Amino acid sequence: MSRSSKSHDGPANPSRRGLLKAGIAGAGLVAGAGLARAAGGDPANLPPNVADWSRYLGPGVDAAPYGMPSEHEAQVVRRSVEWLTASRESSINFTPLHELDGIITPNGLCFERHHGGVAEMNPTDYRLMINGLVDKPLIFTLDDLKRFPRVNRLYFLECAANSGMEWRGAQLNGCQFTHGMVHCVMYTGVPLKYLLEEAGLKTNAKWIMPEGGDAAGMNRSVPIEKALDDCLVAFKMNGEALRPEQGYPARLVVPGWEGNMWVKWLRRIEVGDMPWHAREETSKYTDLLEGGKARRFTWVMDAKSVITSPSPQAPILHAKGATVLTGLAWSGNGRITRVDVTLDGGENWHEARIDGPSLPKALHRFYFEFDWDGSELLLQSRAHDETGYVQPTKDALRAVRGTNSIYHNNGIQTWYVKADGGVENVEIS
Amino acid sequence: MSRFLKVAALSVGAALALSQPLQAGSFGLGTPASPEEIAGWDIDVRPDGAGLPEGRGTVAEGEAIFTEQCAVCHGDFGEGAGRWPVLAGGQDTLTSEAPVKTIGSYWPYLSTVYDYIHRAMPYGNAQSLSADETYAVVAYLLYLNDIVDDEEFELSKENFSSVRLPNEGGFIDDGRPDTPLASEEPPCMSECKAEVKITKRARIIDVTPEEDGEVSGMAVD
Numbered sequence: 001m002s003r004s005s006k007s008h009d010g011p012a013n014p015s016r017r018g019l020l021k022a023g024i025a026g027a028g029l030v031a032g033a034g035l036a037r038a039a040g041g042d043p044a045n046l047p048p049n050v051a052d053w054s055r056y057l058g059p060g061v062d063a064a065p066y067g068m069p070s071e072h073e074a075q076v077v078r079r080s081v082e083w084l085t086a087s088r089e090s091s092i093n094f095t096p097l098h099e100l101d102g103i104i105t106p107n108g109l110c111f112e113r114h115h116g117g118v119a120e121m122n123p124t125d126y127r128l129m130i131n132g133l134v135d136k137p138l139i140f141t142l143d144d145l146k147r148f149p150r151v152n153r154l155y156f157l158e159c160a161a162n163s164g165m166e167w168r169g170a171q172l173n174g175c176q177f178t179h180g181m182v183h184c185v186m187y188t189g190v191p192l193k194y195l196l197e198e199a200g201l202k203t204n205a206k207w208i209m210p211e212g213g214d215a216a217g218m219n220r221s222v223p224i225e226k227a228l229d230d231c232l233v234a235f236k237m238n239g240e241a242l243r244p245e246q247g248y249p250a251r252l253v254v255p256g257w258e259g260n261m262w263v264k265w266l267r268r269i270e271v272g273d274m275p276w277h278a279r280e281e282t283s284k285y286t287d288l289l290e291g292g293k294a295r296r297f298t299w300v301m302d303a304k305s306v307i308t309s310p311s312p313q314a315p316i317l318h319a320k321g322a323t324v325l326t327g328l329a330w331s332g333n334g335r336i337t338r339v340d341v342t343l344d345g346g347e348n349w350h351e352a353r354i355d356g357p358s359l360p361k362a363l364h365r366f367y368f369e370f371d372w373d374g375s376e377l378l379l380q381s382r383a384h385d386e387t388g389y390v391q392p393t394k395d396a397l398r399a400v401r402g403t404n405s406i407y408h409n410n411g412i413q414t415w416y417v418k419a420d421g422g423v424e425n426v427e428i429s
Numbered sequence: 430m431s432r433f434l435k436v437a438a439l440s441v442g443a444a445l446a447l448s449q450p451l452q453a454g455s456f457g458l459g460t461p462a463s464p465e466e467i468a469g470w471d472i473d474v475r476p477d478g479a480g481l482p483e484g485r486g487t488v489a490e491g492e493a494i495f496t497e498q499c500a501v502c503h504g505d506f507g508e509g510a511g512r513w514p515v516l517a518g519g520q521d522t523l524t525s526e527a528p529v530k531t532i533g534s535y536w537p538y539l540s541t542v543y544d545y546i547h548r549a550m551p552y553g554n555a556q557s558l559s560a561d562e563t564y565a566v567v568a569y570l571l572y573l574n575d576i577v578d579d580e581e582f583e584l585s586k587e588n589f590s591s592v593r594l595p596n597e598g599g600f601i602d603d604g605r606p607d608t609p610l611a612s613e614e615p616p617c618m619s620e621c622k623a624e625v626k627i628t629k630r631a632r633i634i635d636v637t638p639e640e641d642g643e644v645s646g647m648a649v650d
Contacts, residue, residue, distance in 0.1 A: 081638050086502070086512035089553075129467065130459075130462075131471060137461065138459035138460065138462055139459060139462045140458065147456070170630055170631040173631045177637060177638075194456070198456055209473060215549070215553070215555045216548075219473060219544075268471075270471065272475070274477070276473055277538050277540065277541055278541060278544060279541050282600075283530065283536050288528055288530070293599055293601050294535075294601070295602065295603050300605070340616065340618070345625035346621055347620065347621055348619045349618045378625060384616075387610075388610040388612050389606055389611075390610065390614075390616050392608035396608050400607045404523075404528050424630060424631060425631035426628075427630075428627055
C-alpha cells in the first residue's frame, strides 16, 4: 500500500468533516447518526445510569400492525439520481446496499425500475392470458395460479444497466448508486413450465413473449428453453405478496438473466416461433461495441461483486484496529465459488469468507476481517463462479467492448479508503 | 375401538382416496381465452409483419398527430426535448464518443416502432392511437429519419414489411464470455503489480446526488 499512497496524485486531504460530507453525499442523515454513535451517546443512558427504556413501559402490541424499521434507521431508504431519466414514472432508484447485510433484500428496499409507473392492479381483476402457438389459449385468475404446485426459490435480480454510469470512469460516490440496481429475495411462485404445458405447446413453439399490464406494456422475447427450465410466475416475495412496485400481483422470474426480462404485472404470454425484437431488446438492452456493431440478446448477468462496507456511504468511523470488510457477489451462471479481496489495489489478494447460503443465481455474502493500521487502502473484490468465470477489471471490459455499452458492466470496483476513514470511488492502474 | 367406529373410519378413508396427486399438464385450471378476449390484448407486431392490423396513414397525417401528441417530449422534428428520447438523426454516430441511437441510426426493425408506439405511446395515454393513426405516426418518423422523402407517402399493412431500416445489419450475437476464464488465465494472488496509481476519481466528476443543487453527468436510460 505504501507505494500506492505515495504515487497517487490526489489533492491534499480535506478535513474529516468535509470528507464525510462528500463520502455520504445524498445520505446526509447518516453522517449525523454515525458520528453521534461514534461520539459515545448520552451519558444518562449509559452505565452506571439506567435509561428510561429500562424503567417505563414501551408501546404495546398493535402499535404498528405492519411493523416498520426503527426510527433510527430512517436513512436506510432507496435513493434515485434525478438527472438519469426524464420523468419519475420511467425511472430507477437504488437499493441501499451499504446499509444491508446477509443475502436477503427487505421488500421495501428492493430497487425500482418502471417504464410507465407502478400499475395499480387489484387482484380480483388480475388475469394472465397465454395465447399463440398453444393447443388451447387460456386465461388464469390469481386464484387459478395459486392452485398450481408452487416452489420457493432465492434469486438475485440485477438490472442490465447496473454500474452503467461507470463505463467511462468513476462517477458516483456510493455503492448504492454504482451497484444498487440489484436485489435478492425468496420468490414463491408457479414454474412457468406448468402454465405453458396446461395450454399445450405446439411443436414449433420456440419463443415466448411475456407482456406487462403496465402503461408501458413491457414486452420481451424469451427462448422456450429458458421458459421451460427455471422461470417462475411469482406472487410472493420474502413470504408476503409482491409489492406493487415489484409487479403485484404476479411477475415473471427469469433467474440469472437481466432484470428487464422479469416482466412485472404480467398480463400475457404469447408463444411464437421467432423473437419479437421489441423496443426493450433492440433500441435498449443491446450492447453497442466500439466498432459500431451491437450485441443483442445479451441475457445472462455475469459474475460480479462489490464491497458494500467500507464504501463511500459507509466510511470507517472507528480508529485503527479490528475492521470488518463485507460485500456481495453473484453470478447469473450459478454459484459463487470464491471471492478474493485486496487492500492494496491488487498487489496482493486474500480469499474472503463466504457466509450464509450459497445458492445458484442468488446473492452471496462475503467478509474479510483485518487489522487496519490506519493507513490508506485501495479495496477491490473479485468474484469467481462455478463455470470458472472470473470477474474482470473494468479496463479488461473496455478493451473488448469500448465505453458505449451502457449494459453489463461487471468490472471490478475500487474504493479508496483514506487515513481518516473516508472512502471514495476511484479507478487505479 | 368398537366395530361401528372402525367401519366409519374405513368409509371416510375410502372417500378421501378419490383425491389423487396431480400431474403436470393435467391440472384442469384456467378458462379458455375467447377470440374476442385475445384480440383485445394481442397487440404485438413482429418484424415479419405478424400482428399488423389493417390500416394506413400518410406522412402528412402523421405530422399532425405527432405535433399535437408527441412533440412536447420528442421535439417537432424528433430531436428530443430535455432528456426525452431523440427519435431522428444520429446517422454515423455509433462509433463516436456520444452515440445518438435513433430509429434511423440504430433500430433494426420498423415493426418495433409500430409495436412500441401502439403499446406504450403517447406517454401516459398508451394504446389510445388507432391503427391508422399509428401507421401515420410511423410514416412520419420514417420521413424525419430521411428513410422516405415524400410527404404523400402512405404506410399500410400491405407495404409495411417492404420498408427496411438502415441499421438492420448492425446487430450481432452475444459474444460472452469475452474475458479470460480462470482456466485460461489463473488470477494472480500475490505480488501482482509493481505499482498502483489512482487514474480516475469520482470526486473530480462528482455527480453524486446531494440534498440540493442540480448536477449532470452521463445518463443511462
